[in-house]
Amino acid sequence: MIVTGxxxxxxxxxxxxxxxxxxxxxxxxxxxEGLKAAAQHEHIAWMVADSAQEEAASAVVGRALHLWGRxxxxxxxxxxxxxxxxxxxxxxxxxAVFQTNVFGPTWLSRASLPALTESRxxxxxxxxxxxxxxxxxETYYAASKAALEHLTRCWAVELAPRGIRxxxxxxxxxxxxxxxxxxxxxxxxxxxxxxxxxxxxxEEVARWIATVADPSVRWVTGQVITVDGGVKLxxxx
Ligand SMILES: NC(=O)c1ccc[n+]([C@@H]2O[C@H](COP(=O)([O-])OP(=O)(O)OC[C@H]3O[C@@H](n4cnc5c(N)ncnc54)[C@H](OP(=O)(O)O)[C@@H]3O)[C@@H](O)[C@H]2O)c1
Numbered sequence: 001m002i003v004t005g006x007x008x009x010x011x012x013x014x015x016x017x018x019x020x021x022x023x024x025x026x027x028x029x030x031x032x033e034g035l036k037a038a039a040q041h042e043h044i045a046w047m048v049a050d051s052a053q054e055e056a057a058s059a060v061v062g063r064a065l066h067l068w069g070r071x072x073x074x075x076x077x078x079x080x081x082x083x084x085x086x087x088x089x090x091x092x093x094x095x096a097v098f099q100t101n102v103f104g105p106t107w108l109s110r111a112s113l114p115a116l117t118e119s120r121x122x123x124x125x126x127x128x129x130x131x132x133x134x135x136x137x138e139t140y141y142a143a144s145k146a147a148l149e150h151l152t153r154c155w156a157v158e159l160a161p162r163g164i165r166x167x168x169x170x171x172x173x174x175x176x177x178x179x180x181x182x183x184x185x186x187x188x189x190x191x192x193x194x195x196x197x198x199x200x201x202x203e204e205v206a207r208w209i210a211t212v213a214d215p216s217v218r219w220v221t222g223q224v225i226t227v228d229g230g231v232k233l234x235x236x237x
Contacts (some may be wrong), residue, residue, distance in 0.1 A: 001018055001023050001024060001025045001026070001064075001071065001072060001073040001074070001075070002025070002026050002027075002028070002060060002061070002064050002071060002073070002074045002075065002108070002112070003015045003018070003025055003026070003027050003028070003074075003075040003077055004027075004028045004029075004049075004051050004060075004074075004075065004076055004077050004078035004104065004105075004108065005027075005028065005029055005051070005077040005078030005079065006025070006026075006027025006028060006029060006035070006038060006044075006046070006077070007027060007029035007031065007034035007035045007037070007038040007046070008029070008034060008038065008176065008177050008178065009174070009176025009177055009178050009179075009202050010077060010126060010171065010174060010176060010202045010205050010206060010209075011027065011029075011075070011077040011078065011126075012027070012038045012202070013201075013202035013203045013205065013206035014075055014077065014202075014205075014206040014209045014210065015027045015038070015041075015044050016040070016041060016044075016206070017203070017206040017207060017209075017210050018073070018210055019041040019042075019043035019044050020041065021210070022043070023043060023072075023073075024043045024045075024067070024068045025043060025044050025045070026044075026045050026046070026047060026060065026063060026064045026067065027039065027044060027045070027046050027047075028046070028047050028048070028049040028051065028056075028060055028078070029046075029048065029049075029078070030048065030049075030050050031048070032048050035047075035048065045063075045067055047059075047060055047063050051076075051078040051100055051104030051105075051107075051108065052096065052099035052100040052103065052104055054103070054107045056107075057104075057107035057108045057110065057111040058111045060108065060111070061108070061111040061112050061115065064115075065115060070115060070118065070119050071112055071115035071116060071119060071121060072116075072119045072121040072122070072215060073121055073122050073123075073124065073213045074108055074109065074112050074116070074121075074122075074123050074124070075124045075126065075209055075213070076104065076105035076108060076109065076123065076124070076125045076126060076148075077126040077209075078100060078104060079100060079101045079126070079128075079141070079144075079145075080096055080097050080100045080101060080141070081097075081138060081141040081178070081182060082096075082097060082140070082141065083137045083138055083182075083185060083186050084137055084139065084140060085136075085137045085139075086139070089139075089140065093140065094140055097140045097141055097144050098140075098144055098147075101141065101144035101145065101147075101148060102144050102147045102148055102151070105125055105148060105151065106151065109123050109155065109166075113159075113162075113164075116159075116162070116164045117162040117163070117164060119215075120162075120163035120164065120215070121164060121165075121215070122164065122165040122166070122167070122212075122213045122214075122215070122217075123155065123159075123164065123165070123166045123167075124166075124167055124168065124169060124209050124212060124213045125148050125149075125151070125152050125166070125167070125168040125169075126168070126169055126171070126209070127145045127148050127149050127152075127168045127169065127170040127171075127224060128141075128142070128145045128170055128171060129170050129171070129172045129226060129228050129231060129232045130142040130145055131144075131145030131146040131148065131149050131170060131224075132146070132149075132170065132226075132232065133232060137186075145170075148168065149168055149170070149224050152166050152167060152168040152222065152223075152224060153222045153224075156221040156222030156223075157222065160221060165217070165218070165220065165221040166221055166222060167212045167213075167220060167221060167222070167223045167224070167225065168223070168224040168225070169205060169208050169209050169212065169224075169225050169227055170224050170225065170226045170227065170228070171200065171205045171227050171228060172200060172226070172227065172228025172229060172231040172232065173195075173196045173198065173199045173200065173228075173231065174199055174200045174201065174202055174205055175199040175200070175201055175202065176202050179196075179199065183196060195231065198229055198231065198236065198237065200227065200228065200229055204227065205227050208225060208227045212225060
């Protein structure tokens with residue numbers, strides 16, 4: 001199993017959840033210290049790898065195969081979420097967001113295809129309710145998640161003949177270091193579409209990622225499952 005961005009938040013919780021249930025998980029991230037600190041289970045290995053770099057994908061897959069000889073699940077979780085109004089957007093920012101949030105999942109999924117075909121495995125893309133709402137000024141992050149959700153549907157159709165399922169989990173606000181940094185970075189009045197007062201836990205999101213990825217599930221593919229306590233609908237659980 002591979003979880004990108006496994007040194008923090010939802011990725012870390014997912015790796016823990018899978019490892020506690022017997023899985024062997026390779027977590028990735030750009031910083032060594034975070035990975036070492038997060039690998040708190042004997043079934044969790046780590047590798048410094050930047051999801052935005054195309055060549056990193058085959059190295060990550062090669063490492064997982066070297067360690068365990070098979071890959072059943074990949075979780076495309078690593079993401080960048082900068083805040084930028086249109087008048088300030090740059091090509092550097094757009095490339096960085098799409099390289100991490102859209103190209104990265106594409107390279108890792110492509111590199112994993114032979115192994116996932118052999119295992120009849122599954123891909124889980126971590127999206128966001130921002131991919132379905134006009135959350136300003138998260139505009140380019142939100143657009144990247146919308147793209148990831150449509151890749152999920154297209155890959156599900158394309159890979160079904162290989163027995164590979166592809167789904168996405170779209171969390172709402174979830175209490176992670178990433179969300180805490182996001183909240184610190186803008187004034188409250190910039191949030192136009194999503195209330196951040198209520199937050200889910202990374203452990204609950206991890207349970208849904210693991211559930212949809214489970215090899216015993218054979219009849220769910222191409223779906224985007226929202227895990228947000230009803231936030232997108234305006235509910236207040
Ligand atoms: N938290 C929320 O409220 C929320 C809501 C909706 C969706 N999501 C989605 O959930 C996922 C995880 O979010 P989170 O809040 O758990 O984030 P987080 O706490 O900020 O953790 C992000 C993780 O991704 C890694 N990462 C970032 N860029 C990377 C790259 N280019 N290559 C490899 N690893 C990279 C980080 O490690 P390094 O810095 O060491 O690379 C870290 O391990 C993201 O896809 C996010 O869009 C989160």
